[in-house]
Amino acid sequence: NAGVTQTPKFRILKIGQSMTLQCAQDMNHNYMYWYRQDPGMGLKLIYYSVGAGITDKGEVPNGYNVSRSTTEDFPLRLELAAPSQTSVYFCASQPAGRNSPLHFGNGTRLTVT
Amino acid sequence: GQQVMQIPQYQHVQEGEDFTTYCNSSTTLSNIQWYKQRPGGHPVFLIQLVKSGEVKKQKRLTFQFGEAKKNSSLHITATQTTDVGTYFCAGPIYNQGGKLIFGQGTELSVKP
Numbered sequence: 001n002a003g004v005t006q007t008p009k010f011r012i013l014k015i016g017q018s019m020t021l022q023c024a025q026d027m028n029h030n031y032m033y034w035y036r037q038d039p040g041m042g043l044k045l046i047y048y049s050v051g052a053g054i055t056d057k058g059e060v061p062n063g064y065n066v067s068r069s070t071t072e073d074f075p076l077r078l079e080l081a082a083p084s085q086t087s088v089y090f091c092a093s094q095p096a097g098r099n100s101p102l103h104f105g106n107g108t109r110l111t112v113t
Numbered sequence: 114g115q116q117v118m119q120i121p122q123y124q125h126v127q128e129g130e131d132f133t134t135y136c137n138s139s140t141t142l143s144n145i146q147w148y149k150q151r152p153g154g155h156p157v158f159l160i161q162l163v164k165s166g167e168v169k170k171q172k173r174l175t176f177q178f179g180e181a182k183k184n185s186s187l188h189i190t191a192t193q194t195t196d197v198g199t200y201f202c203a204g205p206i207y208n209q210g211g212k213l214i215f216g217q218g219t220e221l222s223v224k225p
Contacts, residue, residue: 040218
């Protein structure tokens, strides 16, 4: 099992550009999440999904969109990138069940200049 | 809204010293999870506590869940350089399934 795979690892965007951060998991987990991590600020939930076709907003969804067409994939779309979106982005998956731990990908480091 | 606070934000210790990080929730938690993130890495699940007053040990790490299930602590005995990283606690958001709210984390540095 590869676990949770995120691509790319690094990306530099210019203000106003768009991009999609890819996330795939091969553990057949129902739940998937996107977090962003800023220095000293912990992990903030952007969007999450409890299954294919179902997505919902987290704490900081503005400027982002997601889709969940399959159980395996949960891409995060940035439209009109802004410097405030400079961050490290982590995708995570979780088996169904509120006591299950999260499995994180290696992250994508995004810089918007 | 629901909050999970962690203190301290940073801790610098000499190798061999003990270390403790504290986690406090604004609401009662059904469980609490702890994660470790090495520098440049991703969070990795360490342990979950479920019962009131529960204490679990993993070698030099001791995890405790408060009696009221609103606070938790992680204690590391005799730190080693391999303990370096950021430690996060996380609790489920009330009535929202498996979603977790994370504390800000405690960054531990260990001087050899």
